[in-house]
Amino acid sequence: KAGVTQTPRYLIKTRGQxxxxxxxPISGHRSVSWYQQTPGQGLQFLFEYFSETQRNKGNFPGxxxxxxxxxxxxxxxxxxxxxxxxxxxxxxxxLNGGDTEAFFGQGTRLTVV
Amino acid sequence: xIQVEQSPPDLILQExxxxxxxxxxxxxxxxxxxxxxxxxxxxxxxxxxxxxxxQNGRLSxxxxxxxxxxxxxxxSSQTTDSGVYFCAGWNQGGKLIFGQGTELSVKP
Numbered sequence: 001k002a003g004v005t006q007t008p009r010y011l012i013k014t015r016g017q018x019x020x021x022x023x024x025p026i027s028g029h030r031s032v033s034w035y036q037q038t039p040g041q042g043l044q045f046l047f048e049y050f051s052e053t054q055r056n057k058g059n060f061p062g063x064x065x066x067x068x069x070x071x072x073x074x075x076x077x078x079x080x081x082x083x084x085x086x087x088x089x090x091x092x093x094x095l096n097g098g099d100t101e102a103f104f105g106q107g108t109r110l111t112v113v
Numbered sequence: 114x115i116q117v118e119q120s121p122p123d124l125i126l127q128e129x130x131x132x133x134x135x136x137x138x139x140x141x142x143x144x145x146x147x148x149x150x151x152x153x154x155x156x157x158x159x160x161x162x163x164x165x166x167x168q169n170g171r172l173s174x175x176x177x178x179x180x181x182x183x184x185x186x187x188x189s190s191q192t193t194d195s196g197v198y199f200c201a202g203w204n205q206g207g208k209l210i211f212g213q214g215t216e217l218s219v220k221p
Contacts, residue, residue, distance in 0.1 A: 033209060042214070048208070055207060056206055090156065097207050101158070104158075107155060
């Protein structure tokens with residue numbers, strides 16, 4: 001079966017712009033979580049969506065937002081980009097979220113210049 | 114406190130050697146997973162191992178949930194095993210919490 005698909009793979013944006021990243025989970029999985037990976041902070045949880053509702057949220061500013069559609073695909077949006085937002089953004093797909101195995105996409109590498 | 118802690122942070126091996134990576138996790142974390150991050154950044158699932166022992170080829174993992182640790186064994190290492198290994202567990206808030214990783218380098 002198809003894995004987790006993230007698009008785009010690479011992005012270069014300018015400070016102040018906004019960006020939207022997409023994640024299509026494994027068929028049948030209803031939970032999508034987003035993570036930010038930077039060299040200094042490691043892998044940090046952004047938020048989780050389950051059945052179109054944000055169920056959990058990490059400690060990120062309100063510039064980071066997301067949504068989930070009825071087909072479980074999720075989008076993450078970052079507004080007013082800052083240099084520090086440069087990172088690898090990973091999404092994880094799981095059946096029901098906590099306590100079920102998570103599978104990750106290939107990631108979107110965002111560079112803010 | 115630290116919820117998921119990995120050791121060692123770095124490991125250099127000669128091809129053919131065996132290694133053990135350790136993951137300690139707090140009471141608030143459960144249902145451990147091990148991942149290998151490939152050079153392109155993707156996290157590849159190795160094991161989903163809430164407890165017990167699993168094996169897949171040269172890799173095996175053991176989680177002793179009552180003592181809050183998990184071990185990943187790599188036998189007869191190959192250069193393609195190089196990369197960063199992460200363990201992660203789910204906390205009660207429904208978040209997957211990652212350790213800082215072990216960077217493995219296997220030399221030919």
